[in-house]
Amino acid sequence: MAQDTAEANRSRPDGLPLREADNIDEMYLTFALGSEEYGVNIVGVTEIVGMQRIMSVPDVPNYIKGVINLRGKVIPLMDVRLRFGMPERAYDERTVVIVMDVGEAPIGLIVDGVSEVLEIPPSQVDRHTQFGRAASRPVIAGIGRIGDRVAVLLDTAVLVSESDVSLPAEMAAA
Template sequence: MGSLDSHDKTELVGHGSQFLAFRLGDEEYGVEILRVQEIKGYSRITPLPNTPPEMKGVMNLRGAVVPIMDLRTRLGMREAEYTVFTVIIVVTVGTKIVGLVVDAVSDVLNVEPDEKLPAPDLGAGVDTSFLNGIARTGERLVSLLNIDKLVGNANEPSLSV
């Protein structure tokens, strides 16, 4: 038997994964917590010409120019008014940093391996490649996003400064 200290560390580390849960309308999504750099209140974004609708523009984050993507638009949802709960989740995608506009952040989920289900097969013509799976925590179902596939080339526009 291990000491109480090693038991506590095992419970803290666990075998699961942690996800930052957030809302878009009535739907709940999660992104790997290790990919999240920070969460910022919604602030001024400088629009860029000739960009896809989901690209809202760029913002200055401590001297770095960061592209900002509206996840509602990216996922094909209708646009909504930004509120006091609207936030920008700043994530790392490869070596780049991207801001994701979401309706609100809920909490941090600890997802054990047996609580993570594969993304459902919705048939031909329905792209679910941006999903890593579905987390089932209690009565909640949270869509776990594959941020690399979802954001893809969102950070590709050349931002010559």
């Protein structure tokens, strides 16, 4: 009974409560990169925070901007624009960090701005194999159709590989 109450009191990243009818596996947090819309499954999303002071870390890929200290937790930050080879853009008041748990590690995804949480049923998702040659582990989980809009749905486990977020031991202990 207590677990049922806890489940009923959980909320989505946008702060709205989950309803019993909500299928969390079909819920995506959508965000903007330039004029394109992307989405990640909300299962791994823990929170959305504004930009903070970033401490740079040497010897990491250029799209790993560094780390932040979020309430005592060191969180590496990935600029998703740079990860996708898009031009770098100055951070502004709309730029946010989507904090996620991917595997056992937290990571922050820097995006141009969040849009909304959408329910996208499997019948509205075109899988990545329909879009050209399939990579061994494609970052695109599918293309979600939402009315006349589309959102590129990302596989966060591929987006954030362990080599991207592994920090030197002395940094992680800081």
